Amino acid sequence: xxxxxxxxxxxxxxxxxxxxxxxxxxxxxxxxxxxxxxxxxxxxxxxxxxxxxxxxxxxxxxxxxxxxxxxxxxxxxxxxxxxxxxxxxxxxxxxxxxxxxxxxxxxxxxxxxxxxxxxxxxxxxxxxxxxxxxxxxxxxxxxxxxxxxxxxxxxxxxxxxxxxxxxxxxxxxxxxxxxxxxxxxxxxxxxxxxxxxxxxxxxxxxxxxxxxxxxxxxxxxxxxxxxxxxxxxxxxxxxxxxxxxxxxxxxxxxxxxxxxxxxx
Amino acid sequence: xxxxxxxxxxxxxxxxxxxxxxxxxxxxxxxxxxxxxxxxxxxxxxxxxxxxxxxxxxxxxxxxxxxxxxxxxxxxxxxxxxxxxxxxxxxxxxxxxxxxxxxxxxxxxxxxxxxxxxxxxxxxxxxxxxxxxxxxxxxxxxxxxxxxxxxxxxxxxxxxxxxxxxxxxxxxxxxxxxxxxxxxxxxxxxxxxxxxxxxxxxxxxxxxxxxxxxxxxxxxxxxxxxxxxxxxxxxxxxxxxxxxxxxxxxxxxxxxxxxxxxxxxxxxxxxxxxxxxxxxxxxxxxxxxxxxxxxxxxxxxxxxxxxxxxxxxxxxxxxxxxxxxxxxxxxxxxxxxxxxxxx
Numbered sequence: 001x002x003x004x005x006x007x008x009x010x011x012x013x014x015x016x017x018x019x020x021x022x023x024x025x026x027x028x029x030x031x032x033x034x035x036x037x038x039x040x041x042x043x044x045x046x047x048x049x050x051x052x053x054x055x056x057x058x059x060x061x062x063x064x065x066x067x068x069x070x071x072x073x074x075x076x077x078x079x080x081x082x083x084x085x086x087x088x089x090x091x092x093x094x095x096x097x098x099x100x101x102x103x104x105x106x107x108x109x110x111x112x113x114x115x116x117x118x119x120x121x122x123x124x125x126x127x128x129x130x131x132x133x134x135x136x137x138x139x140x141x142x143x144x145x146x147x148x149x150x151x152x153x154x155x156x157x158x159x160x161x162x163x164x165x166x167x168x169x170x171x172x173x174x175x176x177x178x179x180x181x182x183x184x185x186x187x188x189x190x191x192x193x194x195x196x197x198x199x200x201x202x203x204x205x206x207x208x209x210x211x212x213x214x215x216x217x218x219x220x221x222x223x224x225x226x227x228x229x230x231x232x233x234x235x236x237x238x239x240x241x242x243x244x245x246x247x248x249x250x251x252x253x254x255x256x257x258x259x260x261x262x263x264x
Numbered sequence: 265x266x267x268x269x270x271x272x273x274x275x276x277x278x279x280x281x282x283x284x285x286x287x288x289x290x291x292x293x294x295x296x297x298x299x300x301x302x303x304x305x306x307x308x309x310x311x312x313x314x315x316x317x318x319x320x321x322x323x324x325x326x327x328x329x330x331x332x333x334x335x336x337x338x339x340x341x342x343x344x345x346x347x348x349x350x351x352x353x354x355x356x357x358x359x360x361x362x363x364x365x366x367x368x369x370x371x372x373x374x375x376x377x378x379x380x381x382x383x384x385x386x387x388x389x390x391x392x393x394x395x396x397x398x399x400x401x402x403x404x405x406x407x408x409x410x411x412x413x414x415x416x417x418x419x420x421x422x423x424x425x426x427x428x429x430x431x432x433x434x435x436x437x438x439x440x441x442x443x444x445x446x447x448x449x450x451x452x453x454x455x456x457x458x459x460x461x462x463x464x465x466x467x468x469x470x471x472x473x474x475x476x477x478x479x480x481x482x483x484x485x486x487x488x489x490x491x492x493x494x495x496x497x498x499x500x501x502x503x504x505x506x507x508x509x510x511x512x513x514x515x516x517x518x519x520x521x522x523x524x525x526x527x528x529x530x531x532x533x534x535x536x537x538x539x540x541x542x543x544x545x546x547x548x549x550x551x552x553x554x555x556x557x558x559x560x561x562x563x564x565x566x567x568x569x570x571x572x573x574x575x576x577x578x579x580x581x582x583x584x585x586x587x588x589x590x591x592x593x594x595x596x597x598x599x600x601x602x603x604x605x606x607x
Contacts, residue, residue, distance in 0.1 A: 060500070086502030098350050098494040101548040113490055114502040119551065120486040166501070 008074070009169050009202040010036040010059065015068035017051060017058045025066055028054050032068070032228045034221060036204060038169070041196040043213035044206040046223030047246055052206045055223070056174055059204075060091060073169060086114040090166035092159045092173040100148040104158050107147060108133055111165030130165050136195060137161040153184035157191070164195065173205035177212075185209055189216050210242070211259040233258075271545060271552055278559040282332075285566040289328045292575040295319060323460075326467050328566065330459040333474050334527050335537070335565025339557040340481050341519040342534030343541075344512050347488045347550070349422050355535035356520035359408050359421070359513065360428030361401045365524040366455070367432040368400025369393055373451045374443035390461070393454065397525035404428050405517045412513065413506070418495065421513075456582035457528035459569060470526045477518035481554065484512050488550040532587045536595050537561045543598040564591065 016030040028051040036042055046052050057063040059070060061077055070077040072088050080088070090111070102110075111133070112126045122130070134140040137157045147155060156176055163171045176192070177185040189209065193216045196203045204221075207213055213220060214233045222229045222241050229241055236242065242253040242260075251260045291302045297319065301311040305320035341356035349358065357363070372392055407428065412421045440448055462470065487508035490498040499505055523530065541557045542548075565587075572586045 062496070062499075081502075082499065082504055083502035086500060089500070091497065091500040093494075093496055093500075095494055095496060097492075098497075099492040099548045101542075101546075102492060106549060107493075110490065110493060110501065113486065116486070118483065118486060120489055 007038045008035050009038055009072065010034065010204070011071045012059070013069040013071075015058070015070060016066040017054050017063075018066050019054075020064070020066060027066060029223060029228055030066075030068075034228070034230050036170070036202050036219070038202055039196055039200040040202050040218045041193050041216065042202070042204045042219045042221060043217040044204060044221045044223070045208070045210050045213055045245070050223045050225065052223060053174065055228075056172060056204075056206055060089060060172055061085060083114055086166065086168075088168050089170045089172065090163040090168040092156075092163050092171070092176055094174050094178065097147060100146065102147055104139060104142045104145050104147065104150070104161075105130065105134070107158055108161045108165050111162040111167075114166065129167060133161045133164040136164060136198065137191065152179045153181070153187070156180065156184075156188055160188070160191065160195070164199070164201075169201060171201055171203045173203070175207060176205050177207055177209050186212055189213070192216075210245075214258045269547070269552075271547075271556070274545065275555070275559070278556065278563070282559055282563050282566075285563050285570075286328055286332070289331065289566045289570045290320065290324045292570050293319070293324060293573050294576070294578050294580070296576055322463075326462050326464055327460050327569065329467060330462050330470070330527060331565040331569045332562040333471060334459055334523050334530055335533055335561035335563070335568075336558045337474050337477065337519040337523050337561070338530060338534040339537035339541075339561025339564075340478065340554060341516040342536075343538040343550075343553060343557045344481060344484070344488070344516050345534075346538055347491055348509065348512050349418060350491075350494075351422065352539070353535070354422070356516055357429075357529070357531075357534065359425040359516065360404045360432065361517055361520045362524050362529045363429040363432035363436075364400040364402070364404030365397035365521065366400070366529060367404075367435055368396035368398070369454055370436045370439050370451055371400075372396040373454070374439045374447045376447075394466075394525045398521060400432075401517065401521035401524060404432065405513075405521065409510065409513065412509065418509065454528050455584070457530045457584040459527045459530075459565075459583055460580070462526060466526065470522060473518055473522040477515045477522070478558075480511055480515035480518070484508060484515060485550045485554060487512070488554075489548075492548055528584070530587060531584055532591050533561060533565060536591045537564060539595055540564070540591075540598060543602055 012032050012034045015032040016027055017032065018028040019026050032055070044052050044055065054063065058065045061080070072080070108130050109122060109126070112122060112130065113120060116122060116126065131140070134143060137160055139154065139157050139161060142150065142154060142158070147158065150158065160173070160176070173192070176188055180188065189207070189212050192203050192205065195201065214237070217233060219230060220233050220236055222236060222245065224244055229236065231239070237255055237258060245253070249263075251262055254261050287302075290306070291297065291299055297316050301313070301316055302320060305311045305317050311317050338356055342354070345354040345356060345358055346352060408421065408425055411424055415421060440451065487503055490501050490503045491508070493501070495505060520534065537560050538553070538557055541553060541560045545552055545556050547553060568586045568590055569583060571590065572581045572583050574581060
């Protein structure tokens, strides 16, 4: 399978992430080289505190990078204005909504904001896109419900629909499966897989559901203390990457089943 | 069911109620004027009694317009603040604008004897109070703007506004400690608010600044709706957070600042009207909320003013007392009835 250069949606080059206070820099991870292609579902995994959130925050321009380059659709991140970035990159965050008094439709409709006029009126095309997004995420029957009436799983689908309505090449989700039960964790990730395939968008999410991510993702980005490795899940298992993911005193990775086990 | 409710019927009803309240407000007052003559006076026909014409044109009409401007302006600025700070307790005055005005007015009324000389000449004419109040709120606003430009966190602005309020009110306390009973009384009377003594030329200036504030609020509707998602989502939707925040603060200051300057610090309306509106309209969409708050504010202020006039008596109650006496029970009733706060 060959993928030519125009199909690369997100690319980082020798990226170093971390925090800088005045002149002191604290590096969290360096030498990050990622290439994400169109229509790929990509999982970002790693232990707590390894820098997954920092990486996502840097990729989404919330936080400044320390060095290296980030390009989205062959344009460097710094060259995007707020509004233009909103047209290529949409987010699903862990933070709770400012107001849950919006209806599901109104919330998803807010995804069209980068395209609407000064007062935010929706035109016929906007309505079509919104309704299609509601269909794709299986929430059209929730359309008129208020967000405070929804369960966590439903709300997550709504937030995904909103990101979808923003119609961007890249969707980044920060831990979309937290607070969800086992079924809904699988449901949401499966939904993301389907959306990546159907809409040909690139979807990047961070998660602690390593077993599910191994099964569903096209590519995994694994963050360990020493390096950031990007590859297909089966290659990563072969290389034994997952064995080094966590300290080995409690859990071990079983190469055959592709999941972690508690040490006896 | 359509995808987005338009609330046509409630808007028509509200507009009719507003017209009704406007007519009632003009018809009622310490002097009884038959409705027929009120109507004649309004459209310029001769009235039975010459002085009635004068009362309607020079006193009741400007007062009714002032009431509508004050009510709608405070309601809208309250809504802006509640959405910006995502805090149901926010009102037009959380940024310390009233306290700035209060300090300005206190300096003019009570500082005159204290500092003597320079101030003594302009001693408490109406315009000097208006100017002092505007200057006071403007200076506080300037500080808030400078700081908000440097600060990332919107909540910090809220706290800074409150801190400014304490600084200014402490200064007012110091001033009042050293001032005479007469000056103190005058200051307290200003603090009770009054919408009854504006002339047409004053009203004209008042209206222009108010209209500017309303226009800026209208241009912020999209930003306000985006802010409902929270600031990080708003940014990811391409919103220029700093610019929108600045515009919202400027609109609020223009509205709340001029209203305080011309009518005194009217409390409660700015906090209560948005809640009242949400209870009735049950939406967070500012395309609906903003015009609804506008209408509600105007209606409530007209009603409060009609009551404050104590029709057919010579007495007038302070408007500030009425807004709370009437408004607070209404809000409590609405909240108890729905058992749920909409925010």
